[in-house]
Amino acid sequence: MSTEQVFDLSVKASLDNLRKIRSYIDQAGIRLGVSESALGDLRLVVDEAVTNVILHGYGDADGMVELHMEGDGDAVIIRIRDHAKTFDVSHVEAPQLDTALKDRPFGGMGIFLIRKMTDEAEFIPLPGGGNEIRLLKRNAIQSPGKPA
Amino acid sequence: MATLNIMVGQEQGNVPVTVLRVEGDIDAASHKTLQDKASELIDEGASNILLDLGGVNYMGSAGFRALHAISNKLGADDDSGLSKSSHLKLLNPTDAVSRVIKTLGFDVYLDIYQDRDEAINAF
Numbered sequence: 001m002s003t004e005q006v007f008d009l010s011v012k013a014s015l016d017n018l019r020k021i022r023s024y025i026d027q028a029g030i031r032l033g034v035s036e037s038a039l040g041d042l043r044l045v046v047d048e049a050v051t052n053v054i055l056h057g058y059g060d061a062d063g064m065v066e067l068h069m070e071g072d073g074d075a076v077i078i079r080i081r082d083h084a085k086t087f088d089v090s091h092v093e094a095p096q097l098d099t100a101l102k103d104r105p106f107g108g109m110g111i112f113l114i115r116k117m118t119d120e121a122e123f124i125p126l127p128g129g130g131n132e133i134r135l136l137k138r139n140a141i142q143s144p145g146k147p148a
Numbered sequence: 149m150a151t152l153n154i155m156v157g158q159e160q161g162n163v164p165v166t167v168l169r170v171e172g173d174i175d176a177a178s179h180k181t182l183q184d185k186a187s188e189l190i191d192e193g194a195s196n197i198l199l200d201l202g203g204v205n206y207m208g209s210a211g212f213r214a215l216h217a218i219s220n221k222l223g224a225d226d227d228s229g230l231s232k233s234s235h236l237k238l239l240n241p242t243d244a245v246s247r248v249i250k251t252l253g254f255d256v257y258l259d260i261y262q263d264r265d266e267a268i269n270a271f
Contacts (some may be wrong), residue, residue: 015175015176015177016177018175018176018177018178019173019175019177022173022175022206027240040244040247044206044208044248045207047175047176047206047208048208048209051175051176051210054176055176065156079270087150096252097252097253099254100257101219101220101233101254102219102220102223102255104216106213106216106217109209109212109213109252110208110209113208113209113248113251116251117251135191
């Protein structure tokens with residue numbers, strides 16, 4: 001059953017590992033039976049979330065990022081943990097879609113995409129330090145997953 | 149390392165058009181390669197750019213920051229409001245990339261074409 005399948009990855013928080021992380025999402029998603037459309041969304045939101053951890057959480061510091069992905073019925077749950085400083089995303093404004101491009105601020109697109117392409121996105125500071133991003137996407141699994 | 153291959157061609161439509169055929173994933177590790185290449189071409193005189201995204205399987209928000217910067221640099225003297233850029237157009241994005249283009253509202257700013265000749269003659 002797809003609900004019994006769990007996929008974990010721990011990698012150095014580096015932009016050079018983004019491709020590897022997207023590949024991990026693809027492989028785990030195929031095993032879980034995630035639809036092509038939902039898999040594209042998950043690949044994007046995880047890339048955006050990890051990019052934020054690297055650029056705004058760790059900054060110039062070294063660290064690891066841990067990813068966990070599992071199915072729950074037709075939903076996919078992803079948890080991304082880091083040991084970086086907490087970054088407050090609540091103040092990040094959505095892009096101004098009705099504004100001329102030359103007048104649009106550059107930032108905010110990553111957080112906007114994460115919220116837009118998931119059903120739930122929580123950014124949680126952990127008591128012992130670091131952060132966890134919890135993502136939930138419903139109606140993502142279209143067929144029973146293949147055995148690991 | 150993230151690699152992005154960019155092939156540059158010159159075409160003549162109604163005006164000269166510089167075509168950038170991009171291959172690879174455009175993410176936070178690679179978007180500067182595209183942005184810097186386009187900036188270099190604009191500095192050398194390119195004023196109309198067609199970005200061929202047919203070889204791009206993935207483009208995240210970093211790629212759109214690059215498009216934003218390229219559009220701004222091309223249209224710095226063009227107060228076009230919400231109208232589409234007359235200097236930057238997109239060719240043949242994949243379905244996945246098209247979905248992000250629409251989600252971020254970039255289809256409001258940039259014309260998107262599936263046919264290369266039609267795109268070149270649209271400048």
